[in-house]
Amino acid sequence: DGGITQSPKYLFRKEGQNVTLSCEQNLNHDAMYWYRQDPGQGLRLIYYSQIVNDFQKGDIAEGYSVSREKKESFPLTVTSAQKNPTAFYLCASSTQGIYEQYFGPGTRLTVT
Amino acid sequence: AQSVTQPDIHITVSEGASLELRCNYSYGATPYLFWYVQSPGQGLQLLLKYFSGDTLVQGIKGFEAEFKRSQSSFNLRKPSVHWSDAAEYFCAVGAFGNEKLTFGTGTRLTIIP
Numbered sequence: 001d002g003g004i005t006q007s008p009k010y011l012f013r014k015e016g017q018n019v020t021l022s023c024e025q026n027l028n029h030d031a032m033y034w035y036r037q038d039p040g041q042g043l044r045l046i047y048y049s050q051i052v053n054d055f056q057k058g059d060i061a062e063g064y065s066v067s068r069e070k071k072e073s074f075p076l077t078v079t080s081a082q083k084n085p086t087a088f089y090l091c092a093s094s095t096q097g098i099y100e101q102y103f104g105p106g107t108r109l110t111v112t
Numbered sequence: 113a114q115s116v117t118q119p120d121i122h123i124t125v126s127e128g129a130s131l132e133l134r135c136n137y138s139y140g141a142t143p144y145l146f147w148y149v150q151s152p153g154q155g156l157q158l159l160l161k162y163f164s165g166d167t168l169v170q171g172i173k174g175f176e177a178e179f180k181r182s183q184s185s186f187n188l189r190k191p192s193v194h195w196s197d198a199a200e201y202f203c204a205v206g207a208f209g210n211e212k213l214t215f216g217t218g219t220r221l222t223i224i225p
Contacts, residue, residue: 004155006155033212035215040217040218041217042202043215048212088153090156092156099163099211099213100146100158101158101213103155103156103157104155105154
């Protein structure tokens with residue numbers, strides 16, 4: 001089955017540690033996205049990538065970093081510089097010219 | 113810049129009753145509009161989309177939405193809700209040549225027996 005995989009589903013870290021969230025897709029989609037979801041705030045775009053080895057900042061990129069070395073993979077690193085990292089993180093993908101995005105199941109990150 | 117407003121944070125509907133969730137967008141050109149549904153702790157699932165053409169679009173799970181350019185709205189409707197429709201619903205707007213979507217803050221739907 002084609003789809004988007006995010007792992008792990010739950011992630012716990014201590015403050016001051018960097019943590020990397022995984023996102024893999026086998027839909028052969030060109031574009032991939034990372035969103036952060038907090039209660040009452042909808043989805044906010046962190047980073048997106050339309051092609052391998054290229055990515056752009058979204059609305060709330062500070063404290064996050066990404067890489068896009070393979071078409072299928074778009075990992076997100078939450079760095080210690082992110083002031084409030086506890087949130088639900090969603091990865092999505094889309095293909096060029098087709099604007100709907102397909103979402104993974106999400107990773108809930110808790111930092112204490 | 114494009115924006116989306118979902119004025120209702122939380123709606124409660126009786127099972128079997130009709131439903132309408134409101135979505136207003138702001139965008140200068142012809143928008144691409146979407147409705148997504150999210151169950152607790154899950155990802156988002158696309159319900160329906162509007163790109164052009166017929167302003168009444170049908171989606172999955174018995175949902176439909178109507179694009180009204182004069183009102184800058186794209187409201188989601190269902191004639192008779194089921195308990196399984198309880199979830200959070202997000203409206204999103206995009207545009208030709210812009211792969212990014214802008215999401216509303218969501219409407220949480222509760223179904224009562």
